[in-house]
Amino acid sequence: VKTCPSTFADLRKPEYKGQVALNGDPTKSGSAFAGVYAAALANGGSFGDIQPGIDFFAELSKNGNFIPVESSATTIAKGQTPISLDWDFLNLGYADEFREKGADVDWRTAIPFDGSFAEYYANGVNKDAPHPAAARLWQEYVFSPEGQNIRLGAYARPVLMDAMEKDGTLDKAATEKLPTVEG
Structure with a gap:
């Protein structure tokens, strides 16, 4: 990718044809689901209205920019998923991994502020646990x-x-x- 996209709107550009991927299926993957929600927020949606995010990915799919390949460090390194909508901490970790392995991958992380979305992991303790x-x-x-x-x-x-x-x-x-x- 010559120019790293910085907004969801950028992902519509013809220069990103066949390059945009999510980290999984949004009906099964929390990070992919968050990507759709962030796209909704960037396109007039809200936490009560995800439809603009669904429409956004339908548009990207129709214009050929979205590819149905689950992005991962492996697909990124192979050039199969040049743009991965995923958590910043994962993408930053991938960049470290590529540098450590000496891979010829210049991986950058940008946060699209037109659709900022954060999510926290939940933890619990089962009262019936052995300890x-x-x-x-x-x-x-x-x-x-x-x-x-x-x-x-x-x-x-x-x-x-x-x-x-x-x-x-x-x-x-x-x-x-x-x-x-x-x-």
Whole structure:
């Protein structure tokens, strides 16, 4: 891709014919579903109206820009999915993976601000687990500054990022590697 698209509107351009992919089927993949929701937000939809996102991908499919290939590090490296709508932390990790392997892939991550969408992972502890107290301790660790900074090191934005920044526990070097987020 000569010019990295920066908006959902850019993905309609003829120069991206046969290049736009999602990370899976939106009816089965959370990241692909989020891509459709983000497209809806970029095209006049809302969290109560995903139809503009469905219409957007139907348009991309009709004009040949969307390809029904599930994007992954492998398909990206092979050039099969030059544009992958996926979470920023995964795409940033792919770039590291390509550099570490010496792959001839210049992978960049852009966040389309016309359809910004965030989603957080949910965790739970089963009260009937063999050792529920151990599971609760694990949760405490995951949500501690140390646990959150480990996730940040893998480009996942901590749910407690603002609080950690205020109290000085946020890993500033890892934070500087993240792309800017608006909205």
